[in-house]
Amino acid sequence: MNKLLLSSALLLASHFALADVNVESAYVRAVPPGQMNSAAFMQLKNEGPEDISLVAAKSQAAKNVELHTHTQDNGVMRMRQVSEISLPAGEAITLQPGGMHIMLIGLTQNLAAGENISLSLEFSDGSQQALEVPVEAIMPMPMEKMGDMKHMHEHKAQ
Numbered sequence: 001m002n003k004l005l006l007s008s009a010l011l012l013a014s015h016f017a018l019a020d021v022n023v024e025s026a027y028v029r030a031v032p033p034g035q036m037n038s039a040a041f042m043q044l045k046n047e048g049p050e051d052i053s054l055v056a057a058k059s060q061a062a063k064n065v066e067l068h069t070h071t072q073d074n075g076v077m078r079m080r081q082v083s084e085i086s087l088p089a090g091e092a093i094t095l096q097p098g099g100m101h102i103m104l105i106g107l108t109q110n111l112a113a114g115e116n117i118s119l120s121l122e123f124s125d126g127s128q129q130a131l132e133v134p135v136e137a138i139m140p141m142p143m144e145k146m147g148d149m150k151h152m153h154e155h156k157a158q
């Protein structure tokens with residue numbers, strides 16, 4: 001009985017020990033109506049004493065949300081899903097176009113500049129952080145990369 005109480009107290013304690021991750025400059029790429037995918041970018045600073053990682057994200061604005069990175073494949077930039085994005089203690093990691101990003105696949109609403117979407121981040125310690133992320137118009141990628149990206153995502157979505 002004592003043991004049970006202790007473990008539930010510990011569970012409770014870890015539940016409330018929220019990851020100390022500071023999110024800055026978050027935004028989502030505005031896309032024309034009808035486009036199915038977009039991506040969110042931000043800076044994540046781990047201000048806690050422990051290394052943690054971003055393991056998942058969720059949004060009501062998209063059916064699927066994945067963590068992605070870009071890799072160079074014979075000179076062609078390709079997006080690849082990753083299971084986590086490491087956030088070493090004391091370091092700031094930047095998710096940006098052409099690099100790591102949070103992919104929104106199967107948009108359920110239009111993403112016009114000036115709107116906000118809700119996005120929740122889930123960390124490896126089980127904590128979550130809910131964000132309101134502004135939609136911003138940013139420079140489109142060159143056409144050939146765009147085509148590549150579209151192909152990969154159509155493939156993935158099935």
Ligand SMILES: [Cu+2]
Pocket residue numbers: 039068069079080101103
């Ligand atoms: Cu992507």
